[in-house]
Amino acid sequence: MVATKSVQSDTLATDDPTVQGGYFVLGNTLPEQLFIAEDFDEEAKMMAETVKAFCLKEVMTPFYQTGRELEVTNAEDKAEVLAILKRAGELGLCSVSIPEEYEGMGLDFKTNTLISMALSHGLSFATTLGAQTSIGCLPIVYYGTEAQKQQYLPKIASAEYVAAYALTEPQAGSDANAGRTKAQLTEDGQAYLLNGQKIWITNGGFADVYIVFAKIDDDKNLSAFIVESTFEGFTVGPEEKKFGIKGSSTVQLFFDNCRVPIENLLGQRNGGFKMALTILNGGRIKAGAGGIGGAAFAVEKSVQFAKERKQFGKAIAEFGAIQAKMANMAMQTFANEAACFRTADLIDRKEQALLAAGTPSNEAKIKAISEFAIEASIVKVKGSELVCYALDEAMQIHGGMGYSAETGLSTGYRDARITKIYEGTNEINAMLTVGELSKRALQTKELDLIGAGKKIPAFILSQLNPFRDKRDVMIQTRIVQGLKNAFLYISGMAGRQLKKKMIDEQEIILHLSTLLQEAYVGESALLKVQKLARKPGHDPARLQIQQQMVQLYLYQALAKGQKAAFDAIASFATGSQQKRHNRMIKRLLKPYYVNPKELGRNIAKALVEEGGYSY
Numbered sequence: 001m002v003a004t005k006s007v008q009s010d011t012l013a014t015d016d017p018t019v020q021g022g023y024f025v026l027g028n029t030l031p032e033q034l035f036i037a038e039d040f041d042e043e044a045k046m047m048a049e050t051v052k053a054f055c056l057k058e059v060m061t062p063f064y065q066t067g068r069e070l071e072v073t074n075a076e077d078k079a080e081v082l083a084i085l086k087r088a089g090e091l092g093l094c095s096v097s098i099p100e101e102y103e104g105m106g107l108d109f110k111t112n113t114l115i116s117m118a119l120s121h122g123l124s125f126a127t128t129l130g131a132q133t134s135i136g137c138l139p140i141v142y143y144g145t146e147a148q149k150q151q152y153l154p155k156i157a158s159a160e161y162v163a164a165y166a167l168t169e170p171q172a173g174s175d176a177n178a179g180r181t182k183a184q185l186t187e188d189g190q191a192y193l194l195n196g197q198k199i200w201i202t203n204g205g206f207a208d209v210y211i212v213f214a215k216i217d218d219d220k221n222l223s224a225f226i227v228e229s230t231f232e233g234f235t236v237g238p239e240e241k242k243f244g245i246k247g248s249s250t251v252q253l254f255f256d257n258c259r260v261p262i263e264n265l266l267g268q269r270n271g272g273f274k275m276a277l278t279i280l281n282g283g284r285i286k287a288g289a290g291g292i293g294g295a296a297f298a299v300e301k302s303v304q305f306a307k308e309r310k311q312f313g314k315a316i317a318e319f320g321a322i323q324a325k326m327a328n329m330a331m332q333t334f335a336n337e338a339a340c341f342r343t344a345d346l347i348d349r350k351e352q353a354l355l356a357a358g359t360p361s362n363e364a365k366i367k368a369i370s371e372f373a374i375e376a377s378i379v380k381v382k383g384s385e386l387v388c389y390a391l392d393e394a395m396q397i398h399g400g401m402g403y404s405a406e407t408g409l410s411t412g413y414r415d416a417r418i419t420k421i422y423e424g425t426n427e428i429n430a431m432l433t434v435g436e437l438s439k440r441a442l443q444t445k446e447l448d449l450i451g452a453g454k455k456i457p458a459f460i461l462s463q464l465n466p467f468r469d470k471r472d473v474m475i476q477t478r479i480v481q482g483l484k485n486a487f488l489y490i491s492g493m494a495g496r497q498l499k500k501k502m503i504d505e506q507e508i509i510l511h512l513s514t515l516l517q518e519a520y521v522g523e524s525a526l527l528k529v530q531k532l533a534r535k536p537g538h539d540p541a542r543l544q545i546q547q548q549m550v551q552l553y554l555y556q557a558l559a560k561g562q563k564a565a566f567d568a569i570a571s572f573a574t575g576s577q578q579k580r581h582n583r584m585i586k587r588l589l590k591p592y593y594v595n596p597k598e599l600g601r602n603i604a605k606a607l608v609e610e611g612g613y614s615y
């Protein structure tokens with residue numbers, strides 16, 4: 001496998017203000033500043049194709065041939081999963097996020113995201129390989145000493161070593177810093193003794209290297225350690241029996257005076273919690289990407305089936321009910337993909353900007369990922385919701401056949417469900433989007449959300465201008481802006497009224513997050529079609545369908561945003577105050593007059609003509 005790096009689009013500057021986390025709420029991004037799937041170079045595309053081909057050959061085809069999914073609770077299947085991972089290592093697929101100096105490919109973040117999308121063809125193997133290339137090895141890539149990198153990374157890159165990430169404990173799930181696993185320095189000062197337990201550890205049943213988080217003495221925060229499976233006092237529990245991703249190893253880990261040499265402390269003492277969050281931020285985008293890849297697969301299968309299956313004398317693809325489902329799945333996939341690559345590229349650009357300013361490589365990577373925590377959570381929440389929704393609809397389109405193990409949809413349906421739970425539950429991620437924005441507005445003062453909120457009345461006045469531009473693109477831009485402004489308006493009003501109590505009003509925070517999510521994904525999709533419209537040689541018929549997808553997305557985003565806004569207001573205001581707030585929202589989020597039925601039919605027709613999904 002040839003080492004490859006995706007090149008930056010030459011239209012992208014590394015020092016523009018859009019390379020700031022949360023900036024999308026305040027400012028505008030130009031279509032040229034958006035990285036889209038079409039911008040990937042041939043090497044990146046080839047890499048993703050290699051991953052897809054590997055998954056089809058090693059996982060998908062045997063699955064369809066035998067009609068049986070791999071289950072690691074069965075020892076033979078477990079050995080087979082490990083063998084597949086080793087073969088992936090031989091092809092270089094475990095090295096994608098490891099720098100070249102440690103025998104990795106050193107691919108940039110967005111190419112890794114593209115690979116995560118392709119990995120969705122590997123069913124539960126996506127979790128196995130994903131843990132190896134992401135949460136299992138990145139703590140060493142980002143935080144390791146030179147000696148630690150030399151010792152572990154080449155072996156993880158080749159899959160000689162399997163890697164795992166052990167954060168969760170029985171009493172510490174979402175509240176990860178509440179872990180009770182303890183580390184104490186031995187009397188000779190040469191090692192730490194680890195005592196405690198971890199649960200739900202992916203790859204844990206056959207890993208060689210574990211990133212284990214524990215508190216040293218009575219520290220407030222976690223520290224991280226590299227634990228090898230051969231270390232004294234370390235044991236692994238049996239495989240969990242799970243609802244889905246049955247081919248992925250998930251176990252408990254036990255530490256009973258487990259002796260870890262002091263040189264295996266990873267990063268700074270007390271720095272483990274920050275490390276855990278940084279790693280999860282990166283993992284979230286890849287989890288979202290996997291969801292988007294899974295959704296594209298669900299559309300593809302649905303279209304193929306709906307074309308063939310006849311009822312009442314015609315193909316079910318000719319029925320409006322089925323067309324609406326296919327169109328919705330496709331349109332959501334298209335929009336979320338735009339947001340996903342946008343975020344991954346922002347991380348790359350931030351890293352480049354930091355490197356150019358002289359920031360050391362590790363620090364640049366960490367800062368770049370942390371910068372886009374808000375966008376990463378949006379991609380994760382939306383991507384995971386999308387894949388669960390799309391597989392449910394695909395199953396419905398297949399009728400009884402969808403429920404049969406033969407089509408593989410029931411496996412995909414079960415496998416998809418975990419994405420809403422791991423890498424931080426969707427509730428935690430959704431609340432994080434608002435919490436992190438507030439922090440950047442009120443504590444670090446990086447984002448002037450309050451100043452932007454004050455400009456909203458002027459914005460509303462501009463909307464009252466009778467000569468306003470009625471071109472669809474302007475109306476679409478106003479919908480996106482309206483969603484952002486509704487967020488600013490409601491967060492300002494709710495904050496003013498609830499003050500410190502706001503933090504406990506999770507229902508309101510979740511409604512605010514919906515506004516953010518819809519603004520970010522809607523804007524990304526809109527910018528993507530604007531960029532494609534200017535791209536020489538882009539097929540006009542294809543562009544027309546993509547534009548219709550954006551119309552349909554924004555139509556639905558607006559409805560979702562309106563509901564979230566009114567629900568939020570009703571949760572903290574009553575009487576005349578509530579009416580006043582509602583009037584403001586009605587001005588910010590005005591109706592969008594498109595015909596969703598016709599849009600759905602047009603999109604579905606294009607999908608059927610094409611025989612799948614390639615947007």
Ligand SMILES: Cc1cc2nc3c(=O)[nH]c(=O)nc-3n(C[C@H](O)[C@H](O)[C@H](O)COP(=O)(O)OP(=O)(O)OC[C@H]3O[C@@H](n4cnc5c(N)ncnc54)[C@H](O)[C@@H]3O)c2cc1C
Binds near residue numbers: 167
């Ligand atoms: C198959 C699988 C693989 C996994 N792999 C790994 C791995 O490799 N490494 C690892 O470290 N962990 C792993 N996990 C653990 C996973 O990250 C956790 O399950 C997840 O973070 C949720 O923690 P929990 O299960 O304790 O749920 P809890 O935190 O108990 O949450 C239960 C519910 O309460 C909600 N909730 C919790 N806190 C709040 C709050 N403050 N406000 C509102 N709602 C809240 C949650 O959203 C959720 O709906 C894995 C889990 C599974 C199932």
